[in-house]
Amino acid sequence: MGRLSDRNRPKAKLKDVSVKRILRLFKGYWGQLLAIIGLALFAALIGLIPPLVMKEIIDTAIPQGNMKLLAGMALLMIFLPVVSGMLGVWQNHLNTKVTQGVIRDLGQSLFHNLQRQSMAFFTEARSGEIVQRITGDVQAVQSVVTSLVVSSITQIVIVVSTIGILFALDWKLAIISVLILPLFVLPVKKVSRLRKSLRTETQKVRSDITSQLTENFGISGALLTRIFGREKQQEIEFTAMNQKVMDLELRLNLVGRWFGMATSTLGPLGTAIIYMYGGYSVISGSMTLGSIVAFAAYLGRLYMPVGMLLNLHVEVATALGVFQRIFEYQDMVPDVMDSVGATPLTQVAGRVAYKQVSFAYKPGQYALRDVTFEAQPGEMVALVGPSGAGKSTLIGMIARLYDSTSGVVEVDGVNVRDVQLASLREQIAYVTQESFLxxxxxxxxxxxxxxxxxxxxxxxxxxxxxxxxxxxxxxxxxxxxxxxxxxxxxxxxxxxxxxxxxxxxxPRILILDEATSHLDSESESYVQAALEELMQGRTTLVIAHRLSTVLAADHILVIEAGSVVERGTHSELLALDGLYARLYSTQFAHAAEV
CATH class of the missing domain: 3.40.50.300 (P-loop containing nucleotide triphosphate hydrolases)
Structure with missing residues (x-):
């Protein structure tokens, strides 16, 4: 079987995973994003009004006994949250719609690229790992996708507008408030790096769990487990991995909580300083009570958005490790694909030719070497040889399940690499040894x-x-x-x-990989007759383990260590008294007696 070629190994590196690339995921949604941002900004501006309303109530309405102004301000304080809430519902709906669209597109993109990969990739990869990348990893970045664009822009606008109002109220207090902000930033880089490492490791362990579950609870795995009595051992292995995920998630959460606690204490610190200085200003008569209350209220609108932006930075940095895993699969280039200028293959007669075909897993590690043969339309070519000789890889090249390292495979005189894959495979039917349903x-x-x-x-x-x-x-x-x-x-x-x-x-070309190896003698006789009828006018390549198959073959190729060591008809090969004769005496002996 083929292995994952160097060309087909994931190419994305962590340095390639930038916020700019993540933002490209929103292509096609910018119209909706602009609407979301507009709603968010409108709601943010509305949020700037209540502290000014409070200032007006404290400094003007109450001292002057102006009930009309007081009632108007009170109604305004009720009306503003209602409007803001309605805008929030609309914004949340659009935000969810965009997020789910991006997540859907990301999953679809991964699925599409995986469908383009050759069999070499799937023989190397674990199915559970693939499932985890498409489902678990994509879902793991959903929260980042949700908040990346909208939250960052909205919170930046809130911070800038709030700072402007703070300076308008009292520039000295505003400077004190802003000087505290660098304390928020100090731990961000270290926390981001640690959480990114933990999240990457967590997703890797989750992939291992998914792979184990896929293997253990598939029919074949479950049967094997019970036959060999390995239920307890598998439970122990699952428990260990499950516990590891729990420990990693706890560490991840704890790092985030410590960071959250550190940043949450800075807000009260700033507020306390403002009340101390502002209280002194009120007592000395240089500032009104309403101004200091409004200033303290605006501080919450300054420190909370800054904290949210820093948390978003940490979450994005944490998610970069997951995005790396996603983009690894998204960036894989198939080692078997349509060539530039590939043309459709129309209905064929079925002539198949291998011309000095070789295939190497890696440079110097050949599974097939200089294989040459031809099958005319309607002929049957039987491949025989010991297990691991390269027979399955050889016949897989007709449908380009693998591409040869050197040499040419032709159908009706046309190089299979020069035609479109879909049209080539339309001409071929494949019955494998393990029939999958x-x-x-x-x-x-x-x-x-x-x-x-x-x-x-x-x-x-x-x-x-x-x-x-x-x-x-x-x-x-x-x-x-x-x-x-x-x-x-x-x-x-x-x-x-x-x-x-x-x-x-x-099909015009039929490939049988030990196709009758699971049939009882009665069923085989009927199926063999059906296959003989099917093979009329069709080229057939069959990996043969049955005497009836090799006897019916027009040509027999004997494969050993990736090379054709003998070729001819049954009687010709027996006369050579070589590998085929030895295989006949062992592998076909029982069939001959029957």
């Missing part, structure tokens, strides 16, 4: 080959694969759910449904 109905699994297949076409394909009678005997027939990976069915039943799916595709 989705957790869906039998009909849905069949339509995976052709979405527009009619019920009659599905039934005809299933009759050819000797599975129709079994399906209609089920209470729900073709609407029967097959379970995860099809494990509600036997191996032979899954195999025959997979063959029916291949038949339904109507």
């Amino acid at each position: 989705f957790h869906a109905t039998i009909g849905d699994n069949l339509r995976f080959a052709r979405e527009d297949a009619t019920r009659e076409e599905m039934e005809a394909a299933c009759r050819q694969a000797y599975i129709h009678d079994f399906i209609v005997s089920l209470p729900e027939g073709y609407d029967t759910m097959v379970g995860e990976r099809g494990h509600r069915l036997s191996g032979g039943e899954r195999q025959r449904i997979a063959i029916a799916r291949a038949i339904l595709k109507r």
